[in-house]
Amino acid sequence: MEFLVRIQVRLPPDMPADQRQVLLQAEAVKARELMAEGLLMRIWRVPGRQANVSLYRAQDADELHSAISGLPLWPSTEISVEPLATHPLEASPSS
Amino acid sequence: MEFLVRIQVRLPPDMPADQRQVLLQAEAVKARELMAEGLLMRIWRVPGRQANVSLYRAQDADELHSAISGLPLWPSTEISVEPLATHPLEASPSS
Amino acid sequence: MEFLVRIQVRLPPDMPADQRQVLLQAEAVKARELMAEGLLMRIWRVPGRQANVSLYRAQDADELHSAISGLPLWPSTEISVEPLATHPLEASPSS
Amino acid sequence: MEFLVRIQVRLPPDMPADQRQVLLQAEAVKARELMAEGLLMRIWRVPGRQANVSLYRAQDADELHSAISGLPLWPSTEISVEPLATHPLEASPSS
Amino acid sequence: MEFLVRIQVRLPPDMPADQRQVLLQAEAVKARELMAEGLLMRIWRVPGRQANVSLYRAQDADELHSAISGLPLWPSTEISVEPLATHPLEASPSS
């Protein structure tokens, strides 16, 4: 099952640059793991904002929550999750 | 996987009483089928409104959509679906 | 009477990990008490967020408020409460 | 238990004046019954609008829903219900 | 003239317990004065939140503002005020 996930990062503006750098790098490492495992399928930058939209494929909401809440930036984010169903056009693309 | 579903019925106020009655009865029949199949687990009336909150258990969003869109009132409703994950308190109630 | 309750936890991101741990454990202990007393009937994790949806059964809004405001995390939460009425489908499931 | 109820009437602007009159009179008759029964405790006009705010006392959400959904104007309204708990100032006014 | 007032208290979660206690007690003392003077007619707890709904009777918005802004918690609250008009059902309850 697929999920559309929106993540807005809310790091304090006065966070030291190096601390921010360390955090963002750890985030990227973890995100690449989720991509390698096939959970994180696509990810886009929301233009102009420290935010992203992403597409996850997970067994259910439990597996999804486990993946997202393991991201290093998780305590400093606002997240919303939207469940997606298969559209008939993708279920039978040539019928 | 469980889903929280909100349904607001929007029948036109000037619909003849008997037509409305037929529709609501067909809706109840179908809903009882969903209860018997274990998809519709709980349902509550939103006090003061022709609306309900319900708890579904489905394989995924596809099975859920199939169940809801088969309800006779479906074309006259506003519906929102929220995915639910297992809470640690229910996963291990006595640990 | 049943109530649908939504709780979003808002702990500061810079709270020390051990202090956070203590608080979350105290919360779990108190929540299990409410489950044992039959007030907290179901609880779900909102996927991707430090938030939950729960189902309470209480005599009235007073008993509900007393239960919720006694949770250790209460001062750091945003909470909304929705009253639920019995749906005809549950009142007379086989008629 | 008390409830704060908001009712916005949405009669079509082109409804004939006499039909509207009949409906509003039936509404007043029913509302006075609810007042006599002690369910409808207070009611206020929202200035400038065909809307009201009211205070109900009911056993629970079921009794409240039964009262409200029995109002003749019910199919032509938008309604919201808010549960109220006892405030400490009213629970022990002189302590 | 009556007003419906909503007050959400926003005390910082890390405020020392005794300081909070002093503030809440001063608030209760002042609120009881307003009740004795006939300005604060009813007050309800919003279940689950450090918030209340109240009913004031005041000469006009000036007297109301003076009463509310004199509450010790005022600088730490979010407040909204709604004017109420007499409903025909209360103006002539038996006609």
Add this chain to the structure above:
Amino acid sequence: MEFLVRIQVRLPPDMPADQRQVLLQAEAVKARELMAEGLLMRIWRVPGRQANVSLYRAQDADELHSAISGLPLWPSTEISVEPLATHPLEASPSS
């Protein structure tokens, strides 16, 4: 006491031009009466919309509601009313 009133007119786009004209003229006549009586103090057009913002002075919400609900367009409007208190700068402009 003064009130800020917002009125959005919602006449159906397909209303015949002459019927609309008659209605708008009756509205203007009634509005001028309210101005002459000192209730309607100021009125502005919301640019780009069939809407206005106005300033009323009335004894209380009852007198205000009576004035507004007597406007010929009232059944075809969306209205909101905001109570206004005296600002210290106007109460004592030179102190």
Add this chain to the structure above:
Amino acid sequence: MEFLVRIQVRLPPDMPADQRQVLLQAEAVKARELMAEGLLMRIWRVPGRQANVSLYRAQDADELHSAISGLPLWPSTEISVEPLATHPLEASPSS
């Protein structure tokens, strides 16, 4: 450049079933053309609603608007479009 598009279909509930069928089929035909042309990359059903979320790739907003406004259901929809930028994780997945 990619765009996230949300489409809520708003067909009148009383539209004859066969007319609705014809319209939905024409919509599917056109959508498959957009898929074949590489504009419509992914499409999901919003569970419980006659709505979808889709991912388009287009040269710019002009090509996107041309594609969407050519859909047979376009006059009966509510649509929102969100521009997407490349996320660093996709720009350099292995660096």
Add this chain to the structure above:
Amino acid sequence: MEFLVRIQVRLPPDMPADQRQVLLQAEAVKARELMAEGLLMRIWRVPGRQANVSLYRAQDADELHSAISGLPLWPSTEISVEPLATHPLEASPSS
């Protein structure tokens, strides 16, 4: 003075194609007049919607309202107007 104007057209989906065509053409004629007069400076299509964003330069809100309310589609639109002030970067681009 400049204004940012948003116009959402709300023509009924069942309007005959030729009537719609006549209306849209009359709209284009009037809009070109406003462009020639220097009132309508820029106009953009909101992608995916029968809506536009435009930039007007007018003496004041009166001249703006007169221009917009003279558009043939005006009775079938939802419009919002936002006033714009000169930004320092444009006031003194080279200082």
Add this chain to the structure above:
Amino acid sequence: MEFLVRIQVRLPPDMPADQRQVLLQAEAVKARELMAEGLLMRIWRVPGRQANVSLYRAQDADELHSAISGLPLWPSTEISVEPLATHPLEASPSS
């Protein structure tokens, strides 16, 4: 041209009383200057809140912005500005 301006003051609750006093006095001095210059025509207190609604008359949005951004409290406020056009009732009150 007239503008309706809403200002919500957001001073931190823990600001020392004397510092707050100095700031509010400086604000009043500046506001009286704006009144003397004919820019600030009316100002009302929003009952229950540290907020006001005011009516400005200015040449255009530039003069208005200059006046408002010169207020001592400006960095601690949330402000919205609404442009107002002349209403026909005021343009020709007796025609």
Add this chain to the structure above:
Amino acid sequence: MEFLVRIQVRLPPDMPADQRQVLLQAEAVKARELMAEGLLMRIWRVPGRQANVSLYRAQDADELHSAISGLPLWPSTEISVEPLATHPLEASPSS
């Protein structure tokens, strides 16, 4: 392709005046570079607020994001981006 961008600056009210000055000057320098490069085409002050509306022309959302996220104030802003399509009136102004 053009984009409409809204930027609300959120500098802490207690930031020292000179630090604020340095930041705002660096912002102006960078913004002028974007103007010289043809990315930032127009910019307006939102009257009464430390906010602006601007019009960008960029290849796509990537180039736009790169430009905006390079602004010195970026970590202290709330930004939204809206894609714009060509309006027929500008595509063929004289046809």
